[in-house]
Amino acid sequence: MIPSVSEAEAANELMRLAKAIARHNRLYHAEDAPEISDAEYDALVRRNAELEAAFPHLVRADSPSRGVGHEVAASPLSKVRHEVRMMSLDNAFSDAEVEEFVARIRRFLALPGDAPIAFTAEDKIDGLSCSLRYEGGVLVRAATRGDGEVGEDVTANVAHIPDIPQKLRGQVPAVFEVRGEVYMAKDDFAALNVAQHEAGGKIFATPRNAAAGSLRQKDAGITAQRRLRFWAHGWGATSDLPEPGQFAMVKRMESWGLPVSPDLVLCRSVAEMLGHYRDIGRRRASLPYDIDGVVYKVDDLALQRRLGAVGKAPRWALAHKFPAEQAETTLEKIDIQVGRTGKLTPVGRLSPVLVGGVTVVNVTLHNRDEIARLGLREGDRIVVQRAGDVIPQVVENLTRDERRPAFEFPGHCPVCGSEAVAEEGEVDVRCTGGLVCKAQQFERLRHFVSRGALDIEGLGEKTIAEFMELGWLDKGPPDIFRLKLHRSDLIGRDGWQERSVDNLLAAIESKRSPDAARLLFGLGIRHVGAVTARDLMKRFHELPVLRSTAQDAARGDPAALGELTSIEGVGPAVVEALGDFFHEEHNRAVWDDLLQEVAPPRYEVQTLESAVSGKTVVFTGKLETISRDEAKAQAERLGAKAAGSVSAKTDLIVAGPGAGSKLKKAAELGIEVIDEAAWAEIVASVGQ
Numbered sequence: 185m186i187p188s189v190s191e192a193e194a195a196n197e198l199m200r201l202a203k204a205i206a207r208h209n210r211l212y213h214a215e216d217a218p219e220i221s222d223a224e225y226d227a228l229v230r231r232n233a234e235l236e237a238a239f240p241h242l243v244r245a246d247s248p249s250r251g252v253g254h255e256v257a258a259s260p261l262s263k264v265r266h267e268v269r270m271m272s273l274d275n276a277f278s279d280a281e282v283e284e285f286v287a288r289i290r291r292f293l294a295l296p297g298d299a300p301i302a303f304t305a306e307d308k309i310d311g312l313s314c315s316l317r318y319e320g321g322v323l324v325r326a327a328t329r330g331d332g333e334v335g336e337d338v339t340a341n342v343a344h345i346p347d348i349p350q351k352l353r354g355q356v357p358a359v360f361e362v363r364g365e366v367y368m369a370k371d372d373f374a375a376l377n378v379a380q381h382e383a384g385g386k387i388f389a390t391p392r393n394a395a396a397g398s399l400r401q402k403d404a405g406i407t408a409q410r411r412l413r414f415w416a417h418g419w420g421a422t423s424d425l426p427e428p429g430q431f432a433m434v435k436r437m438e439s440w441g442l443p444v445s446p447d448l449v450l451c452r453s454v455a456e457m458l459g460h461y462r463d464i465g466r467r468r469a470s471l472p473y474d475i476d477g478v479v480y481k482v483d484d485l486a487l488q489r490r491l492g493a494v495g496k497a498p499r500w501a502l503a504h505k506f507p508a509e510q511a512e513t514t515l516e517k518i519d520i521q522v523g524r525t526g527k528l529t530p531v532g533r534l535s536p537v538l539v540g541g542v543t544v545v546n547v548t549l550h551n552r553d554e555i556a557r558l559g560l561r562e563g564d565r566i567v568v569q570r571a572g573d574v575i576p577q578v579v580e581n582l583t584r585d586e587r588r589p590a591f592e593f594p595g596h597c598p599v600c601g602s603e604a605v606a607e608e609g610e611v612d613v614r615c616t617g618g619l620v621c622k623a624q625q626f627e628r629l630r631h632f633v634s635r636g637a638l639d640i641e642g643l644g645e646k647t648i649a650e651f652m653e654l655g656w657l658d659k660g661p662p663d664i665f666r667l668k669l670h671r672s673d674l675i676g677r678d679g680w681q682e683r684s685v686d687n688l689l690a691a692i693e694s695k696r697s698p699d700a701a702r703l704l705f706g707l708g709i710r711h712v713g714a715v716t717a718r719d720l721m722k723r724f725h726e727l728p729v730l731r732s733t734a735q736d737a738a739r740g741d742p743a744a745l746g747e748l749t750s751i752e753g754v755g756p757a758v759v760e761a762l763g764d765f766f767h768e769e770h771n772r773a774v775w776d777d778l779l780q781e782v783a784p785p786r787y788e789v790q791t792l793e794s795a796v797s798g799k800t801v802v803f804t805g806k807l808e809t810i811s812r813d814e815a816k817a818q819a820e821r822l823g824a825k826a827a828g829s830v831s832a833k834t835d836l837i838v839a840g841p842g843a844g845s846k847l848k849k850a851a852e853l854g855i856e857v858i859d860e861a862a863w864a865e866i867v868a869s870v871g872q
C-alpha cells in the first residue's frame with residue numbers, strides 16, 4: 185500500500201500519470217519517436233497500477249491501465265477494425281511474480297495444487313504486433329495493432345516482407361488471422377542506421393522503432409528498402425481451431441509456412457518456466473534479434489477461453505521481462521544528507537525509473553569527488569545501473585558538458601551551518617558541528633533505537649524528531665531512559681494518549697538490561713558494526729573491560745593491542761576507531777551516563793538445545809512467513825549450521841515452493857525434507 189499518499193494527492197497524481205502516459209504512448213506507438221526510456225515508461229505504469237490498487241475508487245475513465253497502444257486517428261494509412269481485439273500482455277519482473285501468476289490461474293480455475301497445468305514459453309520479441317488475415321489460405325489484409333480495436337492497413341507494406349507468405353501451405357481454415365511480430369534483426373538495424381546517417385536521414389533509437397517506422401509507411405516502396413522479418417505467436421479471428429493447445433497450434437502455423445520462435449517450449453512446472461527464462465536470458469546477447477523477455481501462455485485452449493481477459497490483457501498469458509540493469513533518467517535534484525558521523529552524502533533525486541525490476545527514485549552520489557568525476561548537475565540525463573541486490577549507481581552522465589561547472593558541493597553543513605571539511609587525504613566531507621549538529625544527534629539516536637541495536641518499539645523517526653524539538657533528548661541516548669520524567673507532559677500532546685505513552689515507556693523500560701553487543705553497536709562507533717560488536721563482546725564479556733582494553737591499546741600498551749587484534753575481524757581500523765571514541769570527553773560522558781541507566785548482563789554466547797543442534801540445514805525455495813536471512817539466524821540460534829548448497833553433509837532440507845533441483849539432489853542423497861510449517865514447529869518447540 186501507499187500509506188503516505190492522501191486521497192487528494194492520489195487523485196492528482198493519477199491525473200498527471202494518465203496525461204503523461206497518454207503522451208508517451210502517442211510518441212512511442214504513433215510517432216515511433218519515444219522521449220523517455222522503456223524503463224522510465226514502465227515505472228510510470230507501475231506507479232499508476234500501485235495507486236489504482238490502493239485507491240480503487242479513483243480509477244479514471246481514461247485510466248492508462250485500460251487502453252492498448254494508441255489510437256490511429258492521425259495516421260495517413262487507412263484504418264482496419266479488428267474482428268477480434270488485439271491485446272497487450274501483463275508483465276512481471278521477478279520469479280515471485282511468475283509464481284503468483286500461476287497461483288492466480290489455479291485459484292481462478294479452482295485447480296488443486298497438484299493438478300498438472302502446462303504453459304508454453306517463448307521469446308518476447310521486440311517488434312510491433314501485426315495481424316495477417318488469410319481467407320482460403322490467401323493473405324487478404326495486414327494490419328497493425330493500433331489501439332487494439334482499430335489498426336492501420338499495411339497490406340501493401342507486408343508484401344515486401346519475405347517472411348510473410350502471400351499464400352499458406354496445407355490445410356488452412358477458411359478464415360484465419362495470424363498474429364505475430366514484425367521485427368528487424370540487429371545486423372539489419374545497424375546497417376540501416378549507417379545508411380540513414382550517410383543519406384542524412386532519421387536515426388532510429390532501437391530495432392523496434394526502426395521496424396515500426398519502416399512498416400508504417402504510406403509509401404510501401406520505403407518498406408521495400410528495409411529488411412523486415414516476421415514471426416507468428418498467436419491468432420485472432422478464425423473459422424476453426426485445428427489443435428487443442430497453444431503449442432500444437434503454433435507448430436501447425438509453422439507447417440503452413442509461417443516462421444515461429446525457435447525457442448518455443450512446453451513447460452509442466454514453474455521451475456521449468458523459470459529455467460527456460462534463464463536459459464534464454466543467458467543466450468540473449470548472442471541472438472540475432474532483440475528480445476525483452478519471455479512470454480508464458482496456458483497451453484490448453486479450453487482453459488484459455490475460461491480464463492478470458494481482464495482489462496487490456498489476457499489472464500492466461502504473462503510477459504516475464506528481463507529487468508533492464510541500466511536505464512536512462514533525469515537527475516532532478518541533488519540533496520545533501522548529514523549522517524551519524526557528520527558525513528555529508530549527496531543524494532540524487534530521480535525521475536522514477538524501473539531498473540533491475542524495481543522503481544528507483546533516489547540514488548547515492550557517494551561524495552564530492554564522484555559528483556566532479558561525473559560532472560553532474562541538476563537536470564542532467566543520466567544512466568542508472570542496478571544489478572542484483574546492489575544499490576543503484578549512476579554510471580554515466582549523458583548531458584555532460586565540460587564547459588559548465590558541476591554541482592557545487594556545500595562548504596557548510598546544511599543542517600547546523602557549521603563548516604564542512606574533508607580531512608587530509610579523505611574524500612568525505614564532514615560537518616564539524618559534532619553534537620551541536622541536530623542532524624548528527626538525530627542519526628545517532630535513530631541508530632541507537634534501530635532493530636539491530638536496542639530495538640525500541642514505538643520510537644520511530646517522527647517521535648525522535650518530536651522529542652528532540654522539545655529538548656528532551658539533548659544528552660543523547662541516555663535521555664531516552666529519562667523520558668518517563670516527561671510522561672504527563674507527553675500525554676495530551678497531539679497524537680499521544682495515555683495508552684500510547686505508557687506503551688512507549690514500557691518498551692523503553694524493557695531494555696534496562698540490554699544485550700551488551702547490541703548496546704555497543706548502538707553507540708555507532710565507526711567500524712564497529714553488529715558483527716564486530718558481537719566479536720568484541722565474546723572476548724571481553726563486560727563493557728568496562730572492553731573500554732579499559734581499548735584505552736590501554738590507544739596509549740600503546742602492546743598486550744592490550746595484541747588482545748584486540750587477535751580477535752578475528754578486528755584490525756587496526758577498529759582499534760583506532762575505539763581509541764578515537766574513548767578519547768572524546770563527551771563520548772566518555774555519554775558512556776558513563778548510559779551505564780547508570782542500563783545494566784547489560786555479562787555477555788555469553790548461547791545456543792539452544794534443539795532437535796537440530798549440531799546439524800547442517802539447507803533452506804531452499806520460497807519461504808512464506810520469514811525471510812531466508814531470518815531462517816538462517818533461527819538455525820544458528822538452534823545450534824545448527826545453515827548451508828547454501830546440498831551435499832552429503834546436509835542433514836535436513838527445509839523446502840518452500842519452487843525448490844527445484846535441490847530437492848532432486850536431496851532425494852538422491854536420502855536427506856530428510858520438511859516444509860516451512862514443520863520448521864516453524866521446531867523453532868517454536870524451544871520457545872524461540
Ligand SMILES: NC(=O)c1ccc[n+]([C@@H]2O[C@H](COP(=O)([O-])OP(=O)(O)OC[C@H]3O[C@@H](n4cnc5c(N)ncnc54)[C@H](O)[C@@H]3O)[C@@H](O)[C@H]2O)c1
Binds near residue numbers: 311479
Ligand atoms: N519509451 C516509451 O515512451 C514507451 C511508450 C509506450 C510503450 N513503451 C514500451 O512498450 C511496452 C508496452 O507496450 P505493449 O502494451 O505493446 O506491451 P508489450 O510490448 O510489453 O507486450 C505486448 C506485446 O508483446 C508482443 N509479443 C512479442 N512476443 C510475443 C509472444 N511471444 N507472444 C505474445 N505476444 C508477444 C505482442 O505484439 C504484444 O502485443 C512498455 O512496457 C514499454 O516497454 C515505451
Ligand SMILES: [Zn+2]
Binds near residue numbers: 623
Ligand atoms: Zn551539521
